[in-house]
Amino acid sequence: MSRELAELLKLEGIDNSAVLRAVAMVPREQFVSPQLKKLAYIDESLPIGHEQTISQPFVVARMTELLLQQHPCKRVLEIGTGSGYQAAILAQLVEEVYTVERIRPLYEQAKQRFQQLGYTNIHLLLADGNLGWKEHSPYDGIIVTAAALNIPPALPLQLAEGGRLIIPVGPHYQLQELCRITRHDKQFPQEWYDSVIFVPLRAGIAED
Numbered sequence: 001m002s003r004e005l006a007e008l009l010k011l012e013g014i015d016n017s018a019v020l021r022a023v024a025m026v027p028r029e030q031f032v033s034p035q036l037k038k039l040a041y042i043d044e045s046l047p048i049g050h051e052q053t054i055s056q057p058f059v060v061a062r063m064t065e066l067l068l069q070q071h072p073c074k075r076v077l078e079i080g081t082g083s084g085y086q087a088a089i090l091a092q093l094v095e096e097v098y099t100v101e102r103i104r105p106l107y108e109q110a111k112q113r114f115q116q117l118g119y120t121n122i123h124l125l126l127a128d129g130n131l132g133w134k135e136h137s138p139y140d141g142i143i144v145t146a147a148a149l150n151i152p153p154a155l156p157l158q159l160a161e162g163g164r165l166i167i168p169v170g171p172h173y174q175l176q177e178l179c180r181i182t183r184h185d186k187q188f189p190q191e192w193y194d195s196v197i198f199v200p201l202r203a204g205i206a207e208d
């Protein structure tokens, strides 16, 4: 089934073969609730509770492709663990994945999932991802999987030289644009790509 999803994404325009192989390897049905398993291999985002969603596979693949395009990465930070699916895709492609989530039940569930599925190179933190995860910086890449009104200033500073930040920027619950920011000396040039819709990047750790 993951293999068919990879074939679909190829038809939709994803052409990085390593990314397509990663999609073919990760069982997306393990990242959604039992009732939604039959929908796991269509190219749609799905609810995961707490008003959050597992991202659309095309968008996961696209962001991963923008990160890795002619730019091998060893250490990548993700902001917004959610279901853990994007982190699991990254874990196939890079040495170490660091991922930050602000909602405790999602953090706990993802942690358990990674253990069950045998992902040993994904490291989780319950915190406000606007601050990044300084302890393990610098990163070759950072992927933010929630929409930011503005680029959180801490994130570009946690990139290694030549490192890339991929982030959807724009208003809540409307079209946002994928931005790729590269660290070059003291410059942070921006490139703009697809329109997407993500759940909002919030401030602070969730209280419940």
Ligand code: SAH
Pocket: 052, 053, 054, 055, 079, 080, 081, 082, 083, 084, 085, 086, 087, 100, 101, 102, 103, 106, 127, 128, 129, 130, 145, 146, 199, 200, 201, 202, 203, 204
């Ligand atoms: N990458 C996820 C997508 C989850 S949706 C996946 O593959 O399933 C976005 C996630 O970002 C939600 O879980 C939400 O709680 C989280 N999020 C929003 N604001 C955040 C913040 N400031 N810090 C950390 N996580 C945040």
